[in-house]
Amino acid sequence: MELGIAGLRVLVTAGASGIGREIARTFVEEGAKVHVCDIDEAALAALRESDPAIGQTRADVSDRDDVAQLFEEAIASLGGLDVLVNNAGIAGPTAAVDEIDPADWDQCVSVCLTSQFNCARLAVPHLKASDNASIVNLSSAAGRLGFALRTPYAAAKWGVVGFTKSLAVELGPFGIRANAILPGLVEGERIQRVFAGKARARNVAAAEVEAEALSRVSLRTMVTARQLADQIVFLASPRGRTISGQALSICGDTQMLA
Numbered sequence: 001m002e003l004g005i006a007g008l009r010v011l012v013t014a015g016a017s018g019i020g021r022e023i024a025r026t027f028v029e030e031g032a033k034v035h036v037c038d039i040d041e042a043a044l045a046a047l048r049e050s051d052p053a054i055g056q057t058r059a060d061v062s063d064r065d066d067v068a069q070l071f072e073e074a075i076a077s078l079g080g081l082d083v084l085v086n087n088a089g090i091a092g093p094t095a096a097v098d099e100i101d102p103a104d105w106d107q108c109v110s111v112c113l114t115s116q117f118n119c120a121r122l123a124v125p126h127l128k129a130s131d132n133a134s135i136v137n138l139s140s141a142a143g144r145l146g147f148a149l150r151t152p153y154a155a156a157k158w159g160v161v162g163f164t165k166s167l168a169v170e171l172g173p174f175g176i177r178a179n180a181i182l183p184g185l186v187e188g189e190r191i192q193r194v195f196a197g198k199a200r201a202r203n204v205a206a207a208e209v210e211a212e213a214l215s216r217v218s219l220r221t222m223v224t225a226r227q228l229a230d231q232i233v234f235l236a237s238p239r240g241r242t243i244s245g246q247a248l249s250i251c252g253d254t255q256m257l258a
Contacts, residue, residue: 006031168245177244184251218253
């Protein structure tokens with residue numbers, strides 16, 4: 001399918017590894033120009049070697065000074081901006097709510113939610129100059145379901161959906177669309193760390209936690225980073241020009257989070 005995004009200017013946060021890297025690479029495959037940021041300097045160095053066409057900045061998107069520097073470098077590199085993908089996030093603590101360190105709560109909400117505001121506020125003036133402008137925010141199945149022992153993460157991801165829908169209403173008159181992606185269980189090291197953390201909290205085996213989680217997914221499978229990337233690239237293309245204000249689940253029909 002020809003998506004018509006050759007030359008599209010894209011910024012992906014936390015784009016040096018995992019889901020973010022897959023998003024960046026998928027855009028590049030379709031002819032887009034991509035700049036990423038990441039806090040992981042080793043991952044950035046590896047990306048420089050493997051994907052030299054992708055521009056990069058070391059930045060912590062929860063730090064507004066870092067974000068200001070990121071946008072200065074990204075706009076200079078890309079020559080403008082058509083798409084912002086707010087991908088950055090952390091798992092946050094796994095614990096009963098009365099045992100969570102408030103500092104861990106603050107960090108989780110800052111990285112998973114406030115960082116999206118930090119980036120969107122600087123992106124909007126540039127997006128207003130684009131004829132194919134969009135923002136895609138990464139939420140989670142935890143943004144529509146309760147998630148025991150993961151309250152900071154779930155609260156932040158519900159917040160992402162509200163932020164996204166509000167952006168869609170506010171920015172629609174400028175031709176800027178905004179959507180949220182709600183992944184379910186995504187294959188990779190991160191979900192395995194989550195399973196391990198919940199296993200420790202519940203004093204059971206990690207395999208038991210994983211099996212229980214998959215039993216609550218209708219398709220009994222995890223999703224892949226590429227599946228998420230394909231959906232995001234479509235949304236950012238002219239073919240997605242009337243899709244806005246949506247919270248799109250890519251989760252194999254997850255009924256409950258365990």
